[in-house]
Amino acid sequence: MTGKKRSESPTALGLDPLALEYSASVSYDWALYPFDVKASIAHARMLGKQGIIPEEDARAIMRGLEEIEGEIEAQAFEFREDLEDIHLNIEMRLREKIGDAGARLHTARSRNDQVATDMRMFVKSACSLVVDGLSVVQGKLLDLAEANMGVVMPGYTHLQRAQPVLLAHHLMAYYEMLGRDIERFSACFVMADVMPLGAGALAGVPYPIDRAAVAAELDFSGISRNSIDAVSDRDFVVDFQYASAMTMMHISRMAEELVLWSGEEFGFVRMPRSLTTGSSIMPQKRNPDMAELARGRTGRVYGHLMGALTMLKSLPLAYNRDLQEDKPALFDTVSVLTSTLEILAAMLAGLEFDHTKMEAAAAGGYALATDLADHLVRKGVPFRDAHQAVAELVQYAEGQGKMLSELTLGEYHRFSAMFDRTVLGIDARKSIESRSVPGGTATQRVRAAIKEARKELKGRSS
Amino acid sequence: MTGKKRSESPTALGLDPLALEYSASVSYDWALYPFDVKASIAHARMLGKQGIIPEEDARAIMRGLEEIEGEIEAQAFEFREDLEDIHLNIEMRLREKIGDAGARLHTARSRNDQVATDMRMFVKSACSLVVDGLSVVQGKLLDLAEANMGVVMPGYTHLQRAQPVLLAHHLMAYYEMLGRDIERFSACFVMADVMPLGAGALAGVPYPIDRAAVAAELDFSGISRNSIDAVSDRDFVVDFQYASAMTMMHISRMAEELVLWSGEEFGFVRMPRSLTTGSSIMPQKRNPDMAELARGRTGRVYGHLMGALTMLKSLPLAYNRDLQEDKPALFDTVSVLTSTLEILAAMLAGLEFDHTKMEAAAAGGYALATDLADHLVRKGVPFRDAHQAVAELVQYAEGQGKMLSELTLGEYHRFSAMFDRTVLGIDARKSIESRSVPGGTATQRVRAAIKEARKELKGRSS
């Protein structure tokens, strides 16, 4: 009996065990089961309605598939590697359950369009999941920005203190990055939102199927326009890998700053102890391991992107088995990305900033030099000349071992007669508030940006 | 006098020659000049209008910049490497020409927001250029598809003959791929279409500038919302590299097929001699070098994508000099991509398909086996059983050394009683026409797809 079943399975038929092990995918593509079941139900319903298979067979198939989904969810389904992939596992179980009617399910479709359909459903679902995760992190950034609204820190260029900024403004830079990530995942969703079912093996199918009806049931916005392209296209998978790589890149930048800021030298932030680790040998450590792991996993996702691009390079049309390799890396990326967003949200929620250290750092150094140049410009000095005068003044101050705030007006005048008394009042807060251009770091601008962001977030969730 | 000027240039000031050579970018970023001039003119006009610099100085600056652009276009401009980059080259020349007024141009901006603005203008322009190039290639594909409308070829899966398709249908698969590429470049354009000018070094500027006016003059749809993000963001460059990598991937698939098809074994196509090369030692060769080079250059663009992602990994905010590395690879990708699209268009325009060989290949082998299974399904045989019967029939035919068309009805009946006489009439054309599902290879469907595509193309160009 089992022997019979085997011989009905053309893929299992006589495949060398080594080859089976090399090619079987059910150990990972089982994750496609909810999509495979849903797509098969829609396909069967349509086949019945169009009279391509008997309506009662269609009903039996649909019922059987729902039961199978229940079995899988109840972990009562035995995945058989000798049946290669999730698709054949489900189909063979269906035939076990409902007999001959089950043998009609694969009418008017091929594994090629079937797997492409499942994968697109998976990617659409993953896009939504990731967008949710990104929105949660954005929300945490807004919370942090609001909670630390008045905190001043040095803005950096070249990792050197450049100009004072609000911490909230710095945090909002990450809000913007993640916003672009959301746009990329949305674009990926649109790319994936095209149903290939009906493309058959590669040429279309010779049955009067109703592709639009199936697409509607499966929430696809449209159907593929070319059957050869439909089965050979994995662009949407690469798009997902790319959007993920960009997100991980942004997270790696944030992680880098968390690592820097939580070290003794910066000392800007303290992570919640429950998210840091000690050391097997150095008990005093409070290591930012989660940030480091997130940063390290950036490489993993970059690698998956490169792998997908390599796989597709020079591949002739239409379907080639190489395409099976789209899956392990995709599934891994989804897992890395969603877990990283979760841990990131938890980390952000628990950050405690050391306001005193941040403000002291903003006041130290010569971070107000630009403001001095701008002071001169407002007195009519051409910018480049002002810049030059201040450069010399800073050099002088450095030589004297003085902070800018320790200079006298007389000393200022050595470098330009245009300095007036108000120059002595320039400080980090004034510097910040003066930059009230749209997008600038002045408090009102940052408040407005947060407000707009809250609206965006709300709009997305509703 | 020249010495004076040098000392006014803070970057040139005392930089070690080795360091200058290592860091100077004017040898490649000169390509940004039209954008730099345009952006500086808009900036100066606004500074004048807002009363930040004297109106007459603004006018002098604008006039001077126009003259400089003329000099560059007339190749009468001497680029000085000791002035590092295109921006300082232009600014110093301006000061040579108009004196002190020139020293006011850099008021209320920084190299950081200036270069980001230029780069975004460049990328927007490159996106348009590439979309044009892609549209031209799409047009050539349509021409080819129309000119070869009736031609039958074997559709391949696993590079084995699977089912007959129309050559036009196969060509239209590439039309679809390039269509997605256009969407990616359009998305990239939107990402780039945000003006950073006004972000200053990283914190915004302390002047009453009118960012909206500048954006309007420079054809930007919007302005950046966060100054720190504005100067540290190079997402749009990576987006361009990614869209380009995907396009090259598609082209590599097309190139692979051109190489395969023009070899003696397939013999499907002949390339124009003027686009093939001979051999230094084998005079008979007609090598598809252009297709091979296009395929090989795929790696180059993949590499540039990976380079950009690597550069940005773990980079703290805001501007870091690492970002300068966005340029050489971007410029190279634009050049590779536009030249590849040009040569591809030329190749496609000159292709001569060998209809006879293609049709013979479609008729050979057992490419009609699926049609036999579908024949049985239409008689009521469950698909899997039909499939199994035909599998055995093909095995039998192979064993007998017979083509399917050489089998008798009696032989058919050995494998299923359900075969009827019409099975003898199945041929490649009938197979093709039977697949008249939307997106399928039937002639009417392919004609409709071409018509729709023509409309799309026309819509884009108008």
Next chain:
Amino acid sequence: MTGKKRSESPTALGLDPLALEYSASVSYDWALYPFDVKASIAHARMLGKQGIIPEEDARAIMRGLEEIEGEIEAQAFEFREDLEDIHLNIEMRLREKIGDAGARLHTARSRNDQVATDMRMFVKSACSLVVDGLSVVQGKLLDLAEANMGVVMPGYTHLQRAQPVLLAHHLMAYYEMLGRDIERFSACFVMADVMPLGAGALAGVPYPIDRAAVAAELDFSGISRNSIDAVSDRDFVVDFQYASAMTMMHISRMAEELVLWSGEEFGFVRMPRSLTTGSSIMPQKRNPDMAELARGRTGRVYGHLMGALTMLKSLPLAYNRDLQEDKPALFDTVSVLTSTLEILAAMLAGLEFDHTKMEAAAAGGYALATDLADHLVRKGVPFRDAHQAVAELVQYAEGQGKMLSELTLGEYHRFSAMFDRTVLGIDARKSIESRSVPGGTATQRVRAAIKEARKELKGRSS
């Protein structure tokens, strides 16, 4: 009691479950257990001998570790994710078994040098495994070459028939590639063959340990010379990924040819049915899925290489948790590579070449044109002139629709008076035998190459 144990485990202590899940590695690093046990035994023995811990404690530790290894091998060991990694799992089990003595094992070492040691042992072992796999494939190539010694095929450049060669010669090209791969893995072995144990967390340890003795017991050829480098270095992992990427690249070239050659157009080779698959819809197919999967998995390994490089980019010294990411990709590469070599060996062993088709292909076209040019050169015609004359002759033949073998001496003379009667005797075999330069395709040379290769292989295995 369990509570006590937890509180002794500093890493498990109070770690947020989310963080634990994000950072725990035991689900994959359990694979290091044989190396971890062996290294700990060597460490404990040395601690005892040096009097750093009591000898009886050392003996208890060693006995305990051996038992634990037995438990793991008997699948009687319960891996606890809350103990993070394989190292702590083993150590905690040891303390369960032998009590306080177990708490002395971690004396004079750190997780940082411990994990680096285990990883190096793993990589060394993996190198040996892969070299064995490569040697097996090389052996199959030699078998094939010998079994098909007399078979003539067209040599290709630009995938166009260029000059006739022996199939055996073509196969030996792959032998050479794999030989270079073996050299790369051997170099990687040498890189990995340096013991870091003793580096402690990063600075060395303050105990009179005997590093040389431990290294000797663990079969390391040397010990690390700088403790900071020792714990932050993962070069040997990247070296392994690189050697693997190169091997997969070579295999992708072979796989590509297997796909091409087994298609109907070339028809050069038939793969064993048990290593090919049918189609869910096209029963006649005999698809080279194993070759396609191998080709597709090339991208996976390339990606892992890129991931490792990305992980290490910009990482400050010494140990950072990012380094944990070296493992999943490494383990995956080992698995992809060893399974691919196995399947490749099986495929090669089962290949049946179609000698007739290959020879016909070698005779067809104008693959002997170079030989005609060489004929003229031997008569004294300068090479470039000979080349030109033959180019014109081929063009003439093409125009006449004639093969070269169908031309008369009279026709030859139209293009050069220097052709003599022997030109009519040139054929594929003569062409092949004439190329008897070392490394050339003449039979004696190929035989000699195979003989030398056999000797190499034997030398490696003994």
Next chain:
Amino acid sequence: MTGKKRSESPTALGLDPLALEYSASVSYDWALYPFDVKASIAHARMLGKQGIIPEEDARAIMRGLEEIEGEIEAQAFEFREDLEDIHLNIEMRLREKIGDAGARLHTARSRNDQVATDMRMFVKSACSLVVDGLSVVQGKLLDLAEANMGVVMPGYTHLQRAQPVLLAHHLMAYYEMLGRDIERFSACFVMADVMPLGAGALAGVPYPIDRAAVAAELDFSGISRNSIDAVSDRDFVVDFQYASAMTMMHISRMAEELVLWSGEEFGFVRMPRSLTTGSSIMPQKRNPDMAELARGRTGRVYGHLMGALTMLKSLPLAYNRDLQEDKPALFDTVSVLTSTLEILAAMLAGLEFDHTKMEAAAAGGYALATDLADHLVRKGVPFRDAHQAVAELVQYAEGQGKMLSELTLGEYHRFSAMFDRTVLGIDARKSIESRSVPGGTATQRVRAAIKEARKELKGRSS
């Protein structure tokens, strides 16, 4: 006359200008000229000696080639893009100069083995150049280590202060990394050191050439063993890209630390002003641009590696034009790598460390906690228990806001009765000197390491 010459050039013949521009390589492969000339001279000498061409023609060719090399070096050579590449440019010029004899040079070779030979000579030469550059940087590291021998700094893990180390020890970690880079370039040299000349187009040549003689003249250690492999192999180029990527990775780690250490927060090091830049808007900045550029260019070289691997993926044998793409990236990598090593050497030579800040950082925090645990272990406390006791002690000290050095023996005893008075004397220097295991940070060990390194360096240069 010129027309005649053109028609003799089969590649230039009738190639579409677009195609010529797309395929011509002379704009970059001119860099191969010294190798091309040298290889052609050796080839001609051998042809003459073997009687394959008249001896007097051989002499004329050699003389002509030497003159041409002179012309190129004197910049008196006009490179013609219509002659495609450096090889044809030189050959055509030779024929201009010496007439018919020149037409004999290409006897018994093909562009395929010619270009492979030139490339191998180039790579060998580049390897030597890079090894020299790496040795210079290693020398600077040794100089720095010696000049700062007594300086103490905090060793970091997770970028948190972990244990005190000698700055010299930290610098020597980089010495080790670069040492491995040298080994990789040496291995690459060996891979490249095999002469392909004699492989012809792909099958060997039908002339009695003396490959060994040519190899000897060109300083190749061996000749290729398989002609097909010889013309299709670019492993040595990828090996070079890989060795370069690893070197850039190491440099990116060093650059990252230079950026960190030169910022205000760490304040460990000051770069020479002539190697830092100011800011166009912030005159006070002393930006580590050279380090940032080096770090950024890491991505460029990673990209080139990925490009080369992609190019070779799935490429059938033997020569394909894709291979031409090995060059631009290789030349760029050589230029990036050599200039980066130069600037790095200059930077290192000019570094001024702030000993006071480094030592203060080493004393701050709880970097001596491990030493306390080791103190207990030496009293017989099992390591894990000692570790636990110190963890609690550190927590207590943190709570009290005390440094470890501020605790009384009474306070120590709260956590373990085993602490004795000597615990109060533990300081950074004692900690360092206690780690006198081979490879450890104790002064004598570091001195020994430096001495050994000096010997290595001397050995290499002699």
